[in-house]
Amino acid sequence: MMNCAECKELLVVYQEGLLEESQEQAILEHLGKCEMCRAELAGLQTLQQRLVNNGKALAQSDLEDDVMNRIIREQNARLKAADQASAGLRIRRLIMKSPITKLAIAAAVIVVAAVSLQFLGGGPAAYALEQTINANHSVRYLHIKIPNAEPENEPKELWIACDENGQVQSVRFQSPEWASPEDGAKWVVWNQGIAKIWFKRKNSFLICRDETVQKWILDLVRSSDPRYAVERLSEQEKQGKLTLDIQQPDDKSQPIIITAIYAPDGKSPGRQVVFHVDQSTKLVTVIEYYHQGPDGQLTFTARQENYDYNVPIAADMFVLDDEVPADVMRVDQVAQDVGLPQGNMTDEQVVVEVVRQFFEALKTGDYDKAGMLLGGLPAKDTQKLLGDLKVVGIVSIGEPKPHPIPGVGGFVVPCKVEVENPDGSKSIKEYSGVGVRPVDRNRQADRWNIHGGI
Known part of the structure; x- marks a missing residue:
């Protein structure tokens, strides 16, 4: 059975479709079980696409062999066993048969230092969306802010606490006056299936275990939580509903920028969503929403800021009872x-x-x-x-x-x-x-x- 080291050695050749059938089948079986190797493959695919896009102008360059030979020579110097070195040379001969790879190597002239680090294992791998999906699995707590266009207005805020399996357990939502013109400002907590809603303008406080209210709260979480947003992004890309443009700055203090561009013939023509991803944690810090008008101009429509990943939220944030005024009109549909x-x-x-x-x-x-x-x-x-x-x-x-x-x-x-x-x-x-x-x-x-x- 193939191990991770063997799989990673052959991923480039597998990506080009140059493996023998038995080797390809072994890699497929390993990828089906190994999340780390799938992420490695996704990173290679992203890197290849970028290099191909950037390298078309250099497709005829004579420098490609010099670059590839340099990489293989340095790689072989690092390999301890002679059979590993010969395997590296076999890989070189295989991948240079591919016109796509030649195009990618031509583009590598531009970023030779970064590409060398990638092949030699001496630097960060190219970003792939699956890295954020995997990082999201560890999230237990999250604080979200959705600002208003007018800076003086307080933002909508959402606090989410999950159990060890990542399932939503408790929610607090504060909706200011501008966000709820009919009901006015309201604060909502949802905990263990019970919702408590304080309608500030109406001076009323509702406690209920209503299915409709619960669905509304969980739908609010799904539409706002970046974990769900990234998973939707991945699915929609696979379905051809959007295309992704990923920009990864060399400066690691700057965020990775993912721009989702929705298909013009789909349900959201003209829509663009921009995700800011922290390069160290691979978690989404900001989501911005834009719409492209008939004139081609992009208009900013909304912004969401994500804070305090995995910073524990105090239990009393999900109580609310002690925060409402004494003269509030209380309606308890759970206790009676x-x-x-x-x-x-x-x-x-x-x-x-x-x-x-x-x-x-x-x-x-x-x-x-x-x-x-x-x-x-x-x-x-x-x-x-x-x-x-x-x-x-x-x-x-x-x-x-x-x-x-x-x-x-x-x-x-x-x-x-x-x-x-x-x-x-x-x-x-x-x-x-x-x-x-x-x-x-x-x-x-x-x-x-x-x-x-x-």
């Missing part, structure tokens, strides 16, 4: 039963019944029950919110329709109620669509509550 049990009713029947019982509770002043049907809102907060609504009776409850906004789930129920006005007169108040859906698809999937439209 919320909504109306479905029982034997159909979905359409139970949503109508939720609306009916809710307005009946308001009519009788039963704010405990009304709050329980309104997402678990405490009685005092329900009365504060709806105490001025004097319901006289229910006029009609219409046919439920699926919620029109994708992803929200549940139904909207039109209804009309008779109310008493402050002057004692009565009028009809019409609700175009009271939102009703299951409380929690994991813990209280059989209970339905009102989540909007009141």
Whole structure:
């Protein structure tokens, strides 16, 4: 069975397709099991492409043999065994048969020192995307900032903690006012399946184990976490959806720049994403997003900064309870039963019944029950919110329709109620669509509550 040393010795020849069938099969079997050798091959492929691109103008140069001979002579001087030296000469004869390799060697005249170091094992290998994918496997903690175009505005921030297998365990997300014009600023923590959301403008604090909320949080992580972004990049390149341009500066203090250019006939024409990769850690430090307009000009659209790789995050960052004001309106859907049990009713029947019982509770002043049907809102907060609504009776409850906004789930129920006005007169108040859906698809999937439209 081939070992790593034997595999690496033959990688250049394998890349040119000049090996015998038995040797090629042995290398393929080894590459299928060895991650390090796959990374070595990826680096050689990247190096070859760069050299080919840079060397076309020198394709006819007579210096190629001098360069290659110098490399082989120096390599053989380092080899201890005579059979290793002869193997090196055999490799030289094989690879010089390839026109692609000749083109690459011509370009090597430009960067002879770097190429010599690469062949002689005396310097860093050319960068390959797989190096960052491998480095990401060790990431347990990460802090992400997404600045606003206006420097004075605070950024969106995301803290992620993973278990030893790299699975997301805890998340904290702080969304400022500019990022959430409808809800206003909100802070979110998600830990062990429980989400806590502080709506600052609304002065409310929600605790839930809702499947929809969990999906939103995990989707947020997947769209922001550079680990997932790099894996998507690799897959999209393999699928031909984009091309990658990789620039690796000689100055190791400067980042590797990866530019992803999306295909003009794909789903994201004109899109370009630029990744800054730290040369020592191979981790992504910055992601920048651009869009190319019809005039060919690139427009900057967003920037993401990644900090504190593997710096442990204090456990209290994922609690939030002690940070909210004492007078905040708390809704705890985990510690109490919320909504109306479905029982034997159909979905359409139970949503109508939720609306009916809710307005009946308001009519009788039963704010405990009304709050329980309104997402678990405490009685005092329900009365504060709806105490001025004097319901006289229910006029009609219409046919439920699926919620029109994708992803929200549940139904909207039109209804009309008779109310008493402050002057004692009565009028009809019409609700175009009271939102009703299951409380929690994991813990209280059989209970339905009102989540909007009141």
